Amino acid sequence: MNQLSRLEVAGLDHLTRPVDHVCPNCGHHQLFVFYEVYNVPVHSCLMLSTQQEALDFPCGDIILGLCDRCGFITNIAFNSKWSAYAPNYEDQQSFSPTFNQFSLDLANRLVEKYDLHNKNIVEIGCSKGDFLLLLCELGNNRGVGIDPSAVPGRVNTEAAERVIFVPHYYSEQHAKYVGDFICCRHTLEHIQPTAEFVKTVRFSIGDRTDTTVFFEIPDATRILQHLTFEDIYYEHCSYFTPGTLARLFRSCGFEVIDLYRAYGQQYLLIETQPVAIPSTQVHPLENSVEQTAEAVKHFVTQIDQKLTHWQQYLEKMQAQGKRIVIWGSGSKCVAFLTTLNTIDKIQYVVDINPHRHGKFIPGVGKEIMPPEFLQEYQPDQVIVMNPIYCQEIQQMLDNLGISTKVITL
Incomplete structure (x- = not known):
């Protein structure tokens, strides 16, 4: 296919504008902008003590670009200098019974499926440690949580003595923390150099082909199809569909064991294992670049109507x-x-x-x-x-x- 053929098939070529920007997923040197929001706060979950501090908070822009080579979507205006995750970054969801039940069911499933008993578990981007501690509690496992926003002691559990927290951003210096199971939930969407990040995880594993790697992220397909503009914000610089996520992991030396949606179809979950020669087998849930382009077209042609509806609704109520x-x-x-x-x-x-x-x-x-x-x-x-x-x-x-x-x- 030539460079624009996928967009032409979807009728997107006249609804986007090309920009010179390297795709963090596949390295292609051109993206196509389709959605822009300006002057939004660069963080949503940092807790601020005064109203003035909140009103004066730094802002940035969202300019979403689609890669017509691999289907990846990224915010080309994202600047990682604003990635100031710290203990006052408050994204803990474990005060919700609904979310807790989801986490418990997921943890039990993973413990049973991968025999996570008396094992070493690493969680990248562990936040306050809820899920890591749960895995360690259910399987009598030992854990390492890597996250600059970690707060040791926040979660009360008997497993706490078997878990250590490393208050840093994950990098090659943490390659020594391998474990039998590596999980990373709702972190990859905050990272723009996605291929580099997943390759770092793969490098840390080396020749250990028995290590399972599990990632969970928001599903961009739902955002595009259901026009959920509220799920597009500055911290989320990377947006994955099932196809782009699976293709990324295969390109970085992993075989896709399973790929599925959960939590009201909002989350996309992938289970992988490292291999010397990645399989070319496509998972049934994977979507093509052409299908992603069609979903982007739907978003582009319908989103203004939804935004106008809510603006008028709130004005009417006021x-x-x-x-x-x-x-x-x-x-x-x-x-x-x-x-x-x-x-x-x-x-x-x-x-x-x-x-x-x-x-x-x-x-x-x-x-x-x-x-x-x-x-x-x-x-x-x-x-x-x-x-x-x-x-x-x-x-x-x-x-x-x-x-x-x-x-x-």
Whole structure:
């Protein structure tokens, strides 16, 4: 195929603009820009102590480019100098019963499938260590967690004495931490040199072909097909479909053992093992570059309509004097409000994570309130940032005696 044929087939050639930019996944020297959002906060989950600090927070741009060679999508305006992950980076989701059940089911599955008992486990990008500690608890394993935002002692578990935390960004200097099982959840999307990163993991394993490597990331297919603009924010500089993820791992010396979606089809999970000669066998879930181009076309032609709908909806609610609250103060909330440029249309944001309460959202400036605040405020509507939490949120509202309309994106 010639260079533009995939885009021409999808009818994308007139809906994008070519730029000279190296694809971090395959090294191709041209990408095609299809979505742009300007002046958004460069972090969503750093907890800030004052409103002014939050309002003065640095901003950057999102300019998504598609590689027509491998199907990878990246933010060409991303600058890694803003990757300031630290203990005050608060992305812990383990205060949700829904998320905890998902993590428990996943951990049990991996422990059983790969016989993770009395083994050495490494987690790259372990955050506060919830999942690593769970794996070590379930299989009496030993663990090493590598993450600059790690907070030892945050999670109370008997496995804590068998786990050490390394408060650094993962690099070749951590190659000594190999283990029988390497996992990396919701980290690769924060890294732009994706091939370099996965090759570093492969290098650390060397000739040990019995080490299993497991990654979990957001699925870009869902973002494109369902127009979930709230899942596009500055920290996420890399966007994978099943095809681009599988092709990346094969090109870096891994064989794909399994590839699947989970958590309401939001997450993409891959299980791999190192091999000397990667298999060319394509997993049934993998999509082609042409299919990704078709999904991008759908996004490009439909996204303005969705953005306009939400802008007009929030303006209408404000004009009617309705009290609108957002439930969930993380990245989706930041992307929702800043992409729409309607921060002034929402007065309060609530969250169940107690480590967020009383803090202010970067670039948005709203103080994060506990759910109990709603008993006094009595909102007319609660907009839930992630529909998978609707049932538990409704239950919490009922328990608090709050009668309000719950809507999702």
